[in-house]
Amino acid sequence: MTVIDANRMHEIETRYPEYFHRSFRQRFGGLMILVATLLYSLYAVWFFDLPKLFAEAHWERVGIYLSQWVSYDVQPEFRIEDDGSIDIRYPRFSPLGDNPHPDWLVNNPDGSITVSVSGTSRSVTVSKSETIVTAHGVSVPVEVSSGAPKVVGPVPGWMTVYDDNVLADLGFAGNVSISVDRVKIRKRFIGWANFIFDTQSSFFDKPVGEVVSLIVSGPRIKPDQSNLSLAFDDIWNNSEWQHGDVWTKLFQTIVMAFLGTLLGSLTAFPLAFLAARNITPNRLLNQVLKRFFDFLRSVDMLIWALFLTRAFGPGPLAGSGAIFLTETGTLGKLYSEGLENIDNKSREGIKSTGAQTVLVHRYGIMPQIVPVFVSQTLYQWESNVRGATIIGAVGAGGIGLKLWEAMRTNANWENVAYMVILILIVVFIFDTASNALRHRLMGTKAH
Template sequence: MNTMHPQEMEAIAERHKELLGRSNGKRLRGLLIVAGVSLYFVFCWWMFSIGDVLRNANWSIAGSYLADWVSYEVRPELKIAPDGTMKIDYGRYSPLGTNPNPDWVELEHRTVERIISTPDATIAGQPRKKSSISFMAAPTTNTEAAPVLALPTPSAELKTEEVISRAVVSFDAETRIEVAAKEVRIIHDGETLVANVDGRAETLPVGEMPAWASQKRPGEKIVLSFGAKGWAEIDGDEVSVRKRFFGWANFVFDTNSPFFGKSAAEVMSLIASDDRLDPGRSNLSLAWNNILYNAEWQHLDVWTKLLQTIVMAFVGTLFASLLAFPLCFLAARNITRNRVMNQVTKRFFDFLRSVDMLIWALFFTRAFGPGPIAGISAIFFTDTGTFGKLYSEALENIDEKQREGVKSVGASPLAVQRFGVLPQVLPVFASQSLYFWESNTRSATIIGAVGAGGIGLKLWEAMRTNSDWENVAYMVLLILVVVFVFDGISNALRSRLMGTT
């Protein structure tokens, strides 16, 4: 193999300086691009304090919110009296109904007699007298003794009631909470925590607390975290339990329905039965009514709001395309040979689309009040500007030969646009309109959250409660299904219009 002499290499380099210079320039340009991108990311990291955000983020709360999307909690609360006895309350809107008796809660009862003091209505067998003293009366010099006010005196009453002496709440075989005699014992993952409660204010742990328990200050409540199983709080006079179950509670029938708690076979048997649960309607009609007006999930209202969102997107997109269609011919320089008209129309389109749809929604909500009219108007204004720009650009890029061919046969200006221009741009116009119709279905959800109606407002209301995340998941899932369906329809129609398969 022959090797070149260094002098020959220098001679070649001298003759072809532009090639070597270009190679060095490309290499330097690549290094500058990499350095610029790296500096940009460093700047963003500093500008938005990304490190602090990641370090201070409460990932446990984020995990709890995500878990709430696909699960629900049952929340029994054990109220502890100063004598150590207890009462249990599942809350007003418990997913277990009005008389819950879950098998994972074991209770031991006993009967106690309590002495309760009540105000007596009589004094020594005489009715209590009403005071005749008026605070607005003038002072008197009468030396006669003033009447003595008859005040109620306490009267002891013996009352017998049934209380809970011991309670065991089981999360699973490895986790349970036992409450008895002012003592709370928690067993979790092979570890045991004992806490003494006084039935009033203080909670005192015995010994060192495990990692899954926390207490901010001595005597305050103890928070217990059991992961996906749930969590609990121990206060001086109360043990609050939050047990988590996978799924959506009472999705079909709520606790007020006569079908609540029944299996699918039992529900079908009742629907087919001639014995009516409600004399005024059939069991099938009653079941369907209970599903639509489910108080916890509000299916009919959610579906109505979703349909409202779809109509908002369709009507707003349709009106925008109808208005942008004639205006785009004025903005296209090759169609309208008037520079002033071109610029005025294009600046009008820029104004409409430069204001974000959300801002238009806020404006029209103030103007028309909350509702779908504000949402339709916001979509209409924004898309008119967008369609006008896209349509006019499509017109400016048409093949002039087809237009000139129609003009050469002596066709009128209107016929030239009809036969020389529209066949080229109509498929493009329709394709862009279909895409924005699909996109506006998502946008209508966002603007609905600011009062423009539709399912967006319903979604925002559920998120604000910070406890109905399963309802949020339900509505998000419905929105996803609608978007997927519309995306498929839009793609199929665009393919047919553009002549592709």
């Protein structure tokens, strides 16, 4: 064990003062950052009034919306006529078609009708004088013969009584609305109804085996069209899911992203050479172009889309223009900074041979910057596929507008889920492809 005397210790402190005489910032910098972060968090809680926000939030809507993404409902309505008969009606464009006869609806010998909402644990029996709702292990009769529906016995927590209506909440399975002259049931099913063929299709409600048999070797349903062509038309023109329109709009979104990015890169490329200080030694021109790039980038793509939809009307042209303007600014800045960071030795070596400027750029600059430029452009293209979806919601066309229209109805959440999944698949494919191309160009391995 080596012992260091006072003189040796003083000599070490003199030689390495940064280790023995640290500044206030070095000693307490970490603690100050921690305290500042804590204070800012407290300020954010106060500024946004987070306790009140969380207390008043409608958290139950999260479950409702998520359930509607993966399910659909059927809404039979039972009208009690004056003669005591019960008339069953379904909404227009019901998922069950124009003349439904579901097996979960049973006509009883006494004239009543029993609807199985969720197996035998949740059911509704409708008669001319009362409606019996069975759920959570109990059966609750509701009289409907008087001026207003009346619950017989204690009212359970899952049932709400209004002046002229009784509402029974059966959870995810659905709900029941009971009034004097009618009972409306909402029965929920897992899945997407009529995703392949809608109720107007000749193949609607047919088993898969029968559909395949008709397409492969069955007699023609329409004499002037093959069954395969008819099946494709029915799927493409599905009135409920609108596959043809959705896929067309999705293709528009991809084209918008590609066209806007391509035009932006082609415009930014020559401008970047003029903006780079080491390529074009004109300080005024450099600054003007860099500020021009900053201006194009500072106006968000969404704002450009709003401007262009007012100028050219809604459609893909406005979306492509918005991406083009944004990418000209973004790629112009990236390209010019890449040019300013190149190794000038190759350029100066070729220049010393008396080669023309074009050849100097071609052999002294391009080999250094092409992989970087292509990599940056591919990344922006991938990002613009997502951006094109957002700007579509303000009228720039593409699937974004279709998605916004479905969300505004607040009823077609399964259609929203369908389009969101398509967008996620497209983004995943483009992300994977662009990553592979970037790694290939940069000579690195993808992880």
